[in-house]
Amino acid sequence: MLLHVPEVLNADELAQCRRRLAQAPWGDGRVTAGHQSALAKHNLQLPEGCAETEELGALVEAALARNTTFFAGALPRHIFPPLFNCYRGGQSFGMHIDNAIRYDRRGDTSVPVRTDLSATLFLNDPEEYDGGDLVIDDTYGSHTVKLAAGDMILYPASSLHRVEPVTRGERVAAFFWIQSLVRDEAQRRLLLELDISIQSLGQANAPQADVLRLTGVYHNLLRAWSAT
Numbered sequence: 001m002l003l004h005v006p007e008v009l010n011a012d013e014l015a016q017c018r019r020r021l022a023q024a025p026w027g028d029g030r031v032t033a034g035h036q037s038a039l040a041k042h043n044l045q046l047p048e049g050c051a052e053t054e055e056l057g058a059l060v061e062a063a064l065a066r067n068t069t070f071f072a073g074a075l076p077r078h079i080f081p082p083l084f085n086c087y088r089g090g091q092s093f094g095m096h097i098d099n100a101i102r103y104d105r106r107g108d109t110s111v112p113v114r115t116d117l118s119a120t121l122f123l124n125d126p127e128e129y130d131g132g133d134l135v136i137d138d139t140y141g142s143h144t145v146k147l148a149a150g151d152m153i154l155y156p157a158s159s160l161h162r163v164e165p166v167t168r169g170e171r172v173a174a175f176f177w178i179q180s181l182v183r184d185e186a187q188r189r190l191l192l193e194l195d196i197s198i199q200s201l202g203q204a205n206a207p208q209a210d211v212l213r214l215t216g217v218y219h220n221l222l223r224a225w226s227a228t
């Protein structure tokens with residue numbers, strides 16, 4: 001399932017990101033690629049642990065913490081600290097699959113994070129560049145994604161995906177991975193659909209006892225399917 005999460009960042013936050021990223025120490029994106037994907041990856045990336053990555057990563061994480069759509073769709077257990085990339089001058093990232101495990105090295109220990117979901121948060125508008133589409137293959141076919149600045153796409157990290165060459169301007173984005181409380185994608189999808197249905201029944205003044213019973217079903221399914 002692909003989930004479009006609109007307006008993760010507001011205009012002020014986007015302006016702050018762009019101001020900081022314009023001065024940032026961009027390096028070769030292959031430093032975080034696995035052996036196979038390094039062959040396909042041609043972009044710029046901010047080093048992990050540099051001041052801009054940490055400051056803007058905290059900004060993105062704070063925005064995610066207040067976003068109910070993100071929470072309902074991802075059911076996050078662990079969010080890998082956001083990274084930032086830039087494609088320009090024909091740069092692209094050929095078809096690849098993301099590493100299954102990433103290590104969160106904040107703090108004293110290195111915590112393994114299983115990448116259930118991949119996220120791309122677009123930081124500039126589609127009119128500012130040509131190309132740069134994120135193309136995701138899943139069992140339903142091939143999906144092309146190019147979103148407004150501040151919007152985010154969540155997709156299964158198990159999908160093959162690529163970024164088309166950027167032939168004009170530059171494409172700047174944050175990207176990161178999420179380990180979900182619910183590993184199984186089909187179960188996550190059922191929970192999201194149930195969650196959305198319960199909320200709309202609540203707004204439609206459905207009988208309270210029915211809403212309550214369905215809410216119980218939601219939580220008991222989450223209890224059954226989650227791993228903490």
Ligand code: NI
Binds near residue numbers: 096097098161
């Ligand atoms: Ni990737």
